[in-house]
Amino acid sequence: MNQNAHSFLSADTVDEASRTFKALADPTRIKILYLLSQEECSVNHITEVLEMTQSAVSHQLSMLRNLRLVKYRREGNTFYYSYADEHVITILNQVLTHIECK
Amino acid sequence: MNQNAHSFLSADTVDEASRTFKALADPTRIKILYLLSQEECSVNHITEVLEMTQSAVSHQLSMLRNLRLVKYRREGNTFYYSYADEHVITILNQVLTHIECK
């Protein structure tokens, strides 16, 4: 068995996969993305549904924004968020479905 | 828009999903699981391929064992590891494939 006996992943690929899974690795972000997979939501709505502080939610949305997993539109003072990465939502739903079917 | 306008996830489901994604969120564990998705490997082999210390690899294998994502068999002094959770491997390969196709 030598080091060339199998295919390799580039460091970039591994890093990006890691970033994707990290985004989904936190319960709060899972809940936010699951919510957004069902409907566009204001920050306030997310805050109420998750029963968390506005700041905590906003920080997580900021992270999800940086990862380009969510996008938003503004309407006056209200920001409506929605998901921006179909593939990540698919992966999330796959895992959730698999867990709930056990 | 009220709190009952959409379906909810149980805390247990969210936690288990989080644990699954956390397992895949680290580059070292991604590399190990990817290797094991292709062939059963000894700890030594993993250590050499990943160019990491034996201790670091062993610690990660210990974590993957606790999460029931890998199993092993012993042959004298050598421990051969293989993956134990088909679904997690499927998810990993899906994400890796998606990244590499971009």
Place this chain on the structure above:
DNA sequence: TAAGTATATGAACATATGCTCATATAAAAT
């Protein structure tokens, strides 16, 4: 039986993560 080989494990340490608290920003309402 002693030395060597393969792996596991505990402690320590540096970095990352997720929250809170205080405050900033910007539009809306008064």
Place this chain on the structure above:
DNA sequence: ATTTTATATGAGCATATGTTCATATACTTA
């Protein structure tokens, strides 16, 4: 113009994470 409402953001803090270093364990070989 001032206050209110909705959201963003920086600093600080406690906990989690991943690695190294030292050492333990267990089997093999001389």
